[in-house]
Amino acid sequence: MEFPDKEQATLTVLGAGAWGSALAELAGHNGHKINLWSRRLGNTLEEAVEGADLIVSAISMKGVAATAGKLQEIGIPDHVPIVTATKGLDAESTRTPSQIWHEDFPDHPIVVLSGPNLSAEIERHLPAATVVASADMAAAEFAQKLFASSLLRVYTSNDPMGTELGGTLKNVIAIASGVCDGLELGINAKSALLTRALTEMIRIGTHLGGQTETFFGLSGLGDMLATCNSALSRNYRVGYGLAKGKTLEVILQELGSTAEGVNTTNVLIAIANREKIPVPISEEVYRLLNNEINPQEAVEALMERDLKPEFHEQEF
Numbered sequence: 340m341e342f343p344d345k346e347q348a349t350l351t352v353l354g355a356g357a358w359g360s361a362l363a364e365l366a367g368h369n370g371h372k373i374n375l376w377s378r379r380l381g382n383t384l385e386e387a388v389e390g391a392d393l394i395v396s397a398i399s400m401k402g403v404a405a406t407a408g409k410l411q412e413i414g415i416p417d418h419v420p421i422v423t424a425t426k427g428l429d430a431e432s433t434r435t436p437s438q439i440w441h442e443d444f445p446d447h448p449i450v451v452l453s454g455p456n457l458s459a460e461i462e463r464h465l466p467a468a469t470v471v472a473s474a475d476m477a478a479a480e481f482a483q484k485l486f487a488s489s490l491l492r493v494y495t496s497n498d499p500m501g502t503e504l505g506g507t508l509k510n511v512i513a514i515a516s517g518v519c520d521g522l523e524l525g526i527n528a529k530s531a532l533l534t535r536a537l538t539e540m541i542r543i544g545t546h547l548g549g550q551t552e553t554f555f556g557l558s559g560l561g562d563m564l565a566t567c568n569s570a571l572s573r574n575y576r577v578g579y580g581l582a583k584g585k586t587l588e589v590i591l592q593e594l595g596s597t598a599e600g601v602n603t604t605n606v607l608i609a610i611a612n613r614e615k616i617p618v619p620i621s622e623e624v625y626r627l628l629n630n631e632i633n634p635q636e637a638v639e640a641l642m643e644r645d646l647k648p649e650f651h652e653q654e655f
């Protein structure tokens with residue numbers, strides 16, 4: 340499929356929160372025309388997608404299925420790619436955002452955009468890199484061209500599932516990392532946590548269809564490093580706040596925006612139990628978020644697990 344080679348393309352960005360606004364600004368910086376849609380802006384979805392060369396979804400996980408359903412009723416021309424930038428798992432169906440978009444739009448190229456992209460840094464025009472991944476390489480290259488600039492280096496990938504799961508699973512680990520820093524456990528502990536967390540992400544991520552090497556790239560390890568080391572990350576702040584004795588309710592109220600890791604942890608544990616995949620770090624995050632243990636007990640539980648080799652033969 341050939342995509343339009345225009346100086347000025349028209350992009351529709353669904354979701355005018357922190358990430359949707361930053362993505363709109365990045366594409367706008369390249370001279371493209373942006374139609375921004377959100378429930379609060381007052382324009383209709385129908386108006387927003389009219390004439391779009393590409394549609395970007397940056398809405399929170401909880402709104403993806405309903406918005407995709409509405410857009411399906413409206414209909415969009417077949418060749419228009421849908422780029423999904425949401426990092427989460429659907430609470431009801433356990434599907435990823437790209438799976439939802441693909442089921443509703445089986446004839447459209449679906450592209451996943453994910454990487455170490457803290458929106459507050461992007462808004463300050465600090466340099467960053469990201470990945471656009473799709474089974475349709477021409478569509479990934481089209482998205483690459485629209486977003487790449489001196490502000491954002493964009494790589495392509497043919498592994499949408501691995502790219503999407505890296506960005507999604509690391510939010511659970513960011514909560515654990517915030518706990519680690521909040522309890523002031525030190526750099527040895529944090530290095531151990533993040534390294535074992537990557538093994539855990541690869542174990543579940545490859546089981547769900549991602550490629551191992553993708554988790555070592557920008558959308559996996561890269562995003563884990565960004566999110567697990569920055570107080571700009573809302574998921575990190577959830578863990579940090581819990582370690583400092585705040586309740587989840589108060590932390591989320593103070594954040595006032597999306598921390599996907601909370602819902603993702605619950606869905607991930609449902610998947611891990613169903614598929615019988617061990618996810619010990621995520622399991623402790625789950626118990627902590629659900630008031631079954633306190634932060635100190637979570638650390639003790641991880642330290643006291645059965646002794647074992649670092650790698651199983653079948654891993655990697």
Ligand SMILES: NC(=O)C1=CN([C@@H]2O[C@H](COP(=O)(O)OP(=O)(O)OC[C@H]3O[C@@H](n4cnc5c(N)ncnc54)[C@H](O)[C@@H]3O)[C@@H](O)[C@H]2O)C=CC1
Nearest residue numbers: 354355356357358359377398399402425426457458596597
């Ligand atoms: N902020 C960041 O640094 C980054 C965020 N992301 C991901 O992007 C997604 C959105 O995050 P933010 O923009 O930061 O969150 P936000 O809380 O700032 O904005 C959320 C957006 O989703 C919309 N929304 C929420 N529920 C909805 C529903 N039921 N129907 C339709 N729209 C709905 C809101 O109106 C708003 O436009 C999340 O999945 C997040 O993990 C990805 C990369 C970076």
Ligand SMILES: O=C(CO)COP(=O)(O)O
Nearest residue numbers: 454455456457572573574
């Ligand atoms: O995904 C992100 C950075 O890549 C944003 O992280 P938070 O959602 O934790 O703020």
